Amino acid sequence: MVYAVVVAWLVVAAIVVLTWHRLDTDRGWRAFVLTLTLGLSLLHQLLFATVTEDALVTFRYAQNIADGNGPVFNPGERVEGYTNFSWLVLVALPRAAFGADVRTTAVVFGVLAALGCVLVSCFLANRIVAAAAPDGAQPRPAIGVAAAVLTASAGGLAVYGASGSEVPLFVLLVLATGYALAARRPVVAGVLVAFAVMTSPEGLVIGVLAGLWLVGAALKRKHSWWAPVGYVQGALVFLIPRLAWRATFYQHFLPAPLAAKLGGTLGERVAAGWPYLSGFALAHQGFLLLGLVAAVALVLRRTEPAVRGSRAxxxxxxxxxxxxxxxxxxxxxxxxxxxxxxxxxxxxxxxxGDAVVGTAVEAKALLWLLFAMAAGLAAAAVLIGGDPGPSWRLLAPLPPLLAVAAAGTYGVLTADAVGKPSPKPRAAGTLLVPVTACGLAGIAVLVSVFSPEMLDRVRVWHSHGTELAEIGGWLGDYLPPGSVVSAAAPGALAAHGGQLLIIDVLGRTDDHIAREGRHDGGIATDYDYVVNGRRPTVAVPADDGYADRQHCAIDPVYAGKYEVATFRRVGTPYWVSVYPRAEQAKALVADLDKGPDFRYVPCPA
Known part of the structure; x- marks a missing residue:
């Protein structure tokens, strides 16, 4: 699959560079190149194709909705253990209506959303360039193709495209919000922002920045004051009912995963967030350099269009x-x-002449908004404290935003502000854009393949998730009905665990731990509550699947109330340790030993 992705990039890059001038004039050829770009994006996503732990938690909620238990992780426990309400509803509806498999639905929708990001990045870049072009100027849709190629090569979008998580939908909503603002549809932008907020908490950053942008446009008389008013109305018509329902059903305004994350001090979160951002910056130097060059060019050329417009x-x-x-x-x-x-x-x-200047100024303002969105999301990731998953999930929108902003900057700064088509530029100058875009796209593809935080870690992540799902299926099949299991990876254990009651020891699906537990480095814990309050039947201490040797030591937080039971995975050199409650240990071990895939091996005396 790695070779297929590299070959796909080479084919797309060669065609884009060799036919760059034709892309501006031939709609059919442009559609063909965009189709190839979508193919590159699809192969890039399939290279990773790993369902995440967070997605598995969402699947459990969706399954309970379809089964009539409501939006809960454990039946009867009203805990908002997700932050992606709109995505949850989207993947639950086909299951509830048609019996569709939740996992398959989520993966398909995620892939389609990622492909949608490629297309919207193309349309958004062209829309911004068209806004700066005066009447009579020739259209330049090839610039949008360059933005699409860059977006298709973005590693974060590819990693999470087929992950079953909400990340691709969130990126799509961010780009679509920018397009709605470029199309002067503030009410639509407000609706899209509302769905972005209900898809990921970072949507608040996008919502605030877009609102401030509209207020600034109204102050400069580029929009009427009805634009920000309509934007707010479009957002609140969805957000107010959502907040009201959340407060009524869950009795809280802050979801448990966010409460668990934000419970620590700001200093602790920033200390974890800076390495998170610096790791992203190291792996995405090409996108960041491209964005920096574009931003500097905007600053240096900020007065020239006004001079030419006044002369006109x-x-x-x-x-x-x-x-x-x-x-x-x-x-x-x-x-x-x-x-x-x-x-x-x-x-x-x-x-x-003033209108020509005005359109150029508005286009530049849109570009600055995209840069501000990227910076705002980066700051939010630092303040939240980063994320434990691979490939910088919180920063996945940044490369597409920077791709669109950089491509749009080139188009805006080279637009003719006098009102007639520009003279045909020299070939060397025009080929700079496709060569740069395709070169950076190739670097992004290679980074996604060779960066230790991307393909290698995703493969390890995949194996751990698969192993934990097997352990969860084993526990679900052989533990007594109604058993309670404590774990640090509740989603993976629940994947095949039936209706085991699962306690997340890190508080992401437990309100008490998330809100009242001890917070250290962005992690919430309360093992006294787990051991003595919830009293799980079995504890699964590992969150990384099987071990390569027998572990007979017990975690001190479970010592005294639990015992260690080690099982060997039949036909493999791998082991799994579980902690059955001491007073039930003998009967529980006998039940678990009935499974054909796991064999109990007592620890040496």
Whole structure:
């Protein structure tokens, strides 16, 4: 699969570079190249194709919704152990309506959302460039293709595309919000932001920045004040009922995973967040450098369009001649006098030059908004304290945002502000864009393959999840009905564990631990509550699957109330240790030893 992804990138890169000029004029050829880019994205996603622990927790909630138990992890326990409400509803509905498999539904929807990100990045870049282009300028849709190629190569989006998690949907909603603002649809943008917030807490950053951007546009009279008002209304019409239902059903406004994460001190979170961000920056230097160059170019060229626009407004004779020729070409001879009159009117009014300047200024403002979104999400990741999963899940939107912003910056800064098509640039200059985009895309693909935080770690992650799912299935089949199991990976154990009651010792699906436990380095724990309050039947101490040798020592937090029981995975050199409650240990070990895949081996005396 690695070779397939590299070959796909080489094919896309070669075609884009060799046919760059044709992409601007031939819609069919452009559609063909975008289809190839989508193919690259699909192969990139299939290279990883690993369902995450967080996704497995969501699947358990979705399954309980479909079974009539409501949005709960354990039947009867109202704990909001998820932060992706809209994604949960999306993957639960096909199961409830048609009996579709939740896991398959989530993976398919995730892949489609990631492919949607590739397309929306193309449309958004072109929309921004078109906003800066004056009337009569030639369209330049090839720039959007460059943004799409960069997005398809983004490693974080590929890792989580087929993961069953909400990440691809969140990235898609972020890009779609930018497109709605570029299309001057503030109400639609508000609705999209509401769904982004209900998909991931980081959506609040996007919502605030987009709202401030609209307020700034209203202050500068680029939008009416109805734009921010409509934006807020579009968001609140969904967010207020959601918050009201959350407070009524769960009795809390903050989900348990977020409460467990934010319970520590700010210093602890930042201390964990900075290495998280620096690791991302090291692996994504190409995207960050591209974004930095684009931002510097915007700063250096911020005054030139205004100068050219004012000159266009101060030259009525030249503007009248151009307008006269343009209208004469478009109008029948019989209407020549009317066309000349309209051309003269256009030349006499400096408002047209101001409009040209205004569109360029608005396009630049949209680019700055994309940069601000990327910076805001990076800051939020640091303040939250990062994330334990591979490939920097919290920062997955950054490469697509930077790709669109960089491609859009090139298009905006090279747009002709006078009102007519620019002269044909030299080949070397025009090929700089596709060569740079495809080169950075190749680097991103290679990083996703060779970075220790990406493919290698995802493969280890996959094996651990598979092993924990096997352990969960074994416990679910042979423990007495109604048994309670404590674990640090509740989603994986629940994947095949039936309706075992599972306690998350890290508090992500337990309100008491999340809100009242001890918080250390972004982790919430309360083992006294687990051992003496919840009294699990069996504890599974490991969150990384099988061990390569027998472990007979017991974790001190379980000592005295539990015993160690070690089992060998039949036909393999692997072991698993579980802690049955001391007073039930003999009967529980006998039950578990009935499983054909695991054989009890007593610890040496």
């Amino acid at each position: 407004a101060e030259s009525p004779a030249r503007g009248g001649t151009a307008a006269f020729r343009g209208t004469r070409a478009a109008e029948p001879p019989a209407r020549g006098e009317a066309a000349a009159f309209r051309g003269a009117r256009a030349a006499e009014s400096p408002a047209r």
